[in-house]
C-alpha cells in the first residue's frame with residue numbers, strides 16, 4: 285500500500301512538472317514573437333518624495349499581454365527571457381519604448397525621470413552602452429530624464445564587469461539605483477566603490493517592517509547605511525499609510541508602492557497624476573531664444 289501510494293504521488297508530480305515545462309517551452313517561443321509583434325506593453329509606477337509628497341519620477345515595468353493566456357506575470361517571463369537568451373531583444377524593446385515615453389514628457393515640459401530595469405545579461409552586453417548613447421542622440425534629451433536600476437544580485441554575478449558598465453553609464457550623467465537591496469551578497473567595500481546614487485530597499489523588508497522586528501531593523505539600517513555613504517534611499521512595496529509614516533520617521537527619502545500608486549500604462553500617467561493626491565513638481569520652463 286505504501287509503495288503504491290508513493291508511485292501514485294510520483295506520477296501526479298511528474299504530470300504537473302511536464303505540463304509546467306511544456307508551458308514554459310511554449311511561452312519561450314511565444315516570447316520571441318511577442319517582442320517583434322507588439323504584445324509587450326510599457327507600464328510605469330510613480331515614485332514620491334516622502335518629505336514633500338511630490339512625484340519625482342516613475343519606474344518602467346514591462347508587461348506581456350499574451351493573445352491566448354492574457355497577462356503573463358512579469359517575474360515569470362523575465363526569468364524565461366533570461367534562460368532563453370532573450371533579455372537583449374527584450375531590453376532593446378523596453379529602452380526604445382521608455383525613451384519614446386520619456387521624450388514625450390520632456391517635450392511637454394515635465395521633468396519626470398523614467399527608470400529602466402536592466403538584467404545581469406544586459407550588463408555583459410558589449411553593445412548596451414552604444415545603444416543607450418544612440419538613444420540619447422536620437423531623442424536629444426538630457427541624461428536627467430533617464431535612470432537605470434540594477435539588482436544587487438545581478439551586480440554580484442560579475443562584480444568587476446558590473447562596476448565597469450556602471451561607471452560608463454554614470455559617465456553619461458544618468459542616475460543609477462541598486463534594486464532589491466538587501467537580498468544579494470554585496471560587501472560594503474564593493475558597495476562603496478559603485479558609482480550609484482540610491483539604494484532601493486527590497487520590498488520584502490518594507491512590506492513586513494511593521495510586523496517583523498528583523499525587517500524593521502534592516503530597513504532602518506539600510507536608510508542609515510545609504511545616507512552615511514551619501515546615497516538616496518528608496519523604499520519599494522509601500523502598501524499602507526502606516527508604513528509610509530514609519531518610513532518618514534526613519535528619514536527614508538522616496539517611496540514606491542501600491543499606497544502611492546500601482547503600475548499603470550505609461551499613456552495614463554498624466555491623468556493619474558492630475559487626479560492623485562500627490563503634488564506635482566513645477567514644470568520646467570525651457571529657455572527660448574529671445575527673438
Ligand code: C2E
Pocket residue numbers: 329344345346357358359362375378401402403433463464487520521522523540541542543547
Ligand atoms: P522590481 O524592479 O523590483 O519592481 C518592483 C516590482 O514590485 C514590480 O513588479 C511592481 O509591480 C511590484 N510592486 C510595486 N509596488 C508594490 C506593492 O506595493 N506591493 C506589491 N506586492 N508589489 C509591488 P513587476 O512589475 O511584476 O516586476 C517584477 C520584476 O521584474 C521587477 O522587480 C524587475 O526586476 C523585473 N522587471 C520588470 N520590468 C522589467 C524590464 O523592463 N526589464 C527587466 N530586465 N526586468 C524587469
Ligand code: MG
Pocket residue numbers: 343401433463
Ligand atoms: Mg526595479
Ligand code: MG
Pocket residue numbers: 463464484486487520
Ligand atoms: Mg525591486
Ligand code: MG
Pocket residue numbers: 464
Ligand atoms: Mg523586485
